[in-house]
Amino acid sequence: MVMKVAVIGAGISGLTSIKACLDEGLEPTCFESSHDIGGLWRFKEKPEPGRTNIYQSVVINSSKEMMAFSDFPPPAELPNNMHHSEVLQYMRLYAQAFKLLQHIQLQTTVVSVRQTLDYASTGQWEVETESRDGQRETRVFDAVMVCTGHFTQPHLPLKDFPGIESFEGRYFHSWHYRNSEGLQGKRVVVVGIGNCGGDIAVEISRVAEKVYLSSRSGAWVVSRVGQGGLPADLIGTSRMNLMIGRLLPSWSNMMLEKHLNKAMDHKLYGLKPKHGFFAQIPLVNDDLPNRIISGRVQMKPNVKEFCGSSVVFVDGSVIDKVDVVVFATGYNYSFPFLPAALQAKCGYRLRLYKHVFPPALKQPMLAVVGFIHGLGAVNPLAEMQARWAARVFKGLATLPSEETMMKELEKDTVIMHQRFACSNRNPIQVDYIPYLDSLAEEVGVRPNIPWLFLTDPRLALQLLTGPCTPYQYRLTGPGKWAGAREAILTQWERVLQPFRTRVVPEPESRPSSRRGIIVIVSGAALLCCFCYNKHPLSSLLSLQSLFKSPQ
Numbered sequence: 001m002v003m004k005v006a007v008i009g010a011g012i013s014g015l016t017s018i019k020a021c022l023d024e025g026l027e028p029t030c031f032e033s034s035h036d037i038g039g040l041w042r043f044k045e046k047p048e049p050g051r052t053n054i055y056q057s058v059v060i061n062s063s064k065e066m067m068a069f070s071d072f073p074p075p076a077e078l079p080n081n082m083h084h085s086e087v088l089q090y091m092r093l094y095a096q097a098f099k100l101l102q103h104i105q106l107q108t109t110v111v112s113v114r115q116t117l118d119y120a121s122t123g124q125w126e127v128e129t130e131s132r133d134g135q136r137e138t139r140v141f142d143a144v145m146v147c148t149g150h151f152t153q154p155h156l157p158l159k160d161f162p163g164i165e166s167f168e169g170r171y172f173h174s175w176h177y178r179n180s181e182g183l184q185g186k187r188v189v190v191v192g193i194g195n196c197g198g199d200i201a202v203e204i205s206r207v208a209e210k211v212y213l214s215s216r217s218g219a220w221v222v223s224r225v226g227q228g229g230l231p232a233d234l235i236g237t238s239r240m241n242l243m244i245g246r247l248l249p250s251w252s253n254m255m256l257e258k259h260l261n262k263a264m265d266h267k268l269y270g271l272k273p274k275h276g277f278f279a280q281i282p283l284v285n286d287d288l289p290n291r292i293i294s295g296r297v298q299m300k301p302n303v304k305e306f307c308g309s310s311v312v313f314v315d316g317s318v319i320d321k322v323d324v325v326v327f328a329t330g331y332n333y334s335f336p337f338l339p340a341a342l343q344a345k346c347g348y349r350l351r352l353y354k355h356v357f358p359p360a361l362k363q364p365m366l367a368v369v370g371f372i373h374g375l376g377a378v379n380p381l382a383e384m385q386a387r388w389a390a391r392v393f394k395g396l397a398t399l400p401s402e403e404t405m406m407k408e409l410e411k412d413t414v415i416m417h418q419r420f421a422c423s424n425r426n427p428i429q430v431d432y433i434p435y436l437d438s439l440a441e442e443v444g445v446r447p448n449i450p451w452l453f454l455t456d457p458r459l460a461l462q463l464l465t466g467p468c469t470p471y472q473y474r475l476t477g478p479g480k481w482a483g484a485r486e487a488i489l490t491q492w493e494r495v496l497q498p499f500r501t502r503v504v505p506e507p508e509s510r511p512s513s514r515r516g517i518i519v520i521v522s523g524a525a526l527l528c529c530f531c532y533n534k535h536p537l538s539s540l541l542s543l544q545s546l547f548k549s550p551q
């Protein structure tokens, strides 16, 4: 009998979960409450309660090769950092290519997910749905994948802002923000310096009289445009950088902050946070420094109180005649349809083994996909979680005992709380590549780079020193894709293609110096390959790992 899987939500996580089920021969039924796929990336003219929302100008902060699905490279002509409409277009292409749409029931909301009475023996779930006309229906599924996103509840703690009830201007949460219309010539205070707050402050500052950007903690600001104009995340996210970061953590943190301060002194600009670069997701914003130097945006500390039309800050400074306040104070999550027992916590995080499986279940037949946060795009993370979940459902991968999972979870949580700035609303952050690798290990698709250096050095060099793009998790093992090697070797082509709209003629080339560089880089890479692994020093000693063949 084919296993039936309920997939809840048809955003990035839901689509890739449907695909993962199909790849493993499971039968997915996806329930999506809205009238279309896309989730967050489907722009809504009017905010829809209970759903994520984006403003008109959102451009994704990850570049296209980093946010690709692992067996579906984005078309070469798409820009590197896509507008939200292009992200949706890419999702539609993915859904079409793998025939996912026929498994989706639109305008169907999941209202409850409960274990059947004989769950201990069958692992089955009763899933109750409600269609648009209010019809309720309950069906039994062998497994459930929860893909409902986590930026759903606007968080606006008004009690933290004394006097707000007397404020004479207009105020709203960034969830309501669409564009700067109606804010021409106004004096605006934006509270909060997450990616939303930064974007909105910059955009409003083009039409407003003045924008004041208030931040309690400050932030590290990085650009989409990196060295040489190439996508910064593509250059920064490599296994080589990870290795260096592990060998010399404080040194690499210092070098990075130095590098960022060279572009813009964060202290001078009033942005410098107390936390180190890696403790929190940075602000991705190419325009903020420019808006500050031109005086259109002014940085301010935390708000102390509101008084009439004035805003008082904790340093005692006062801004008068404020017309509008935008609270970019973030979001919270909720899973209203899940049993409370499955929403137990461990520290700030939900009690989920590797952020996917509730350990207490008698049978591991429910997985949460996409409830994750790392310094990188969500697609590869959600996709790997879904691939793992599908294999666990099918019995091809097994979980440790509940006790072992709980122990690991608790250990994990302590480390996470030490390293990252977590809180109730930002309960998770993971190290991007190591987290992907750890799930890839479970699925059996982690690339064996030392072995590749012996068999396919050109590819190995790309995996080690090049961007850590998701195609490398399709080179071997279950779900292997014949096009993966080619996708890796041609990734820079797809990066360069959208720039070729005015081709500048090549000057005469000098091939000899290039060959020299290749020799040096290969040598250095081979050296690094000796240090590659979880504990660089111990693996230096265990050189035999070099000669381990792939399973």
Ligand SMILES: Cc1cc2nc3c(=O)[nH]c(=O)nc-3n(C[C@H](O)[C@H](O)[C@H](O)COP(=O)(O)OP(=O)(O)OC[C@H]3O[C@@H](n4cnc5c(N)ncnc54)[C@H](O)[C@@H]3O)c2cc1C
Residues within 6 Å of the ligand: 008, 009, 010, 011, 012, 013, 014, 031, 032, 033, 034, 037, 038, 039, 040, 041, 051, 052, 053, 054, 058, 059, 060, 061, 062, 067, 108, 109, 110, 111, 147, 148, 149, 150, 151, 196, 337, 369, 370, 371, 376, 377, 378, 379, 382
């Ligand atoms: C402003 C903003 C910018 C962002 N920018 C980036 C970025 O640049 N890069 C990046 O990687 N990430 C970014 N993110 C993170 C973003 O959450 C992910 O990119 C991605 O959208 C997550 O996909 P998802 O499928 O998990 O969730 P969503 O996209 O939120 O999709 C969830 C889907 O589930 C449906 N649903 C919910 N409840 C139910 C129910 N009970 N029954 C049926 N259907 C239901 C919803 O209608 C929705 O379609 C951004 C987030 C925000 C808020």
Ligand SMILES: *[C@@H]1O[C@H](CO)[C@@H](O)[C@H](O)[C@H]1NC(C)=O
Residues within 6 Å of the ligand: 332, 333, 334, 335, 424, 425
């Ligand atoms: C956010 O949501 C979670 C789960 O619903 C809840 O436990 C937590 O208290 C909420 N936090 C805030 C600040 O509202």
Ligand SMILES: *[C@@H]1O[C@H](CO)[C@@H](O)[C@H](O)[C@H]1NC(C)=O
Residues within 6 Å of the ligand: 061, 062, 194, 195, 196, 281, 282, 284, 374, 375, 376, 377
């Ligand atoms: C991109 O922006 C979203 C929304 O603010 C955020 O959740 C995500 O972490 C950001 N990604 C990176 C790589 O900074």
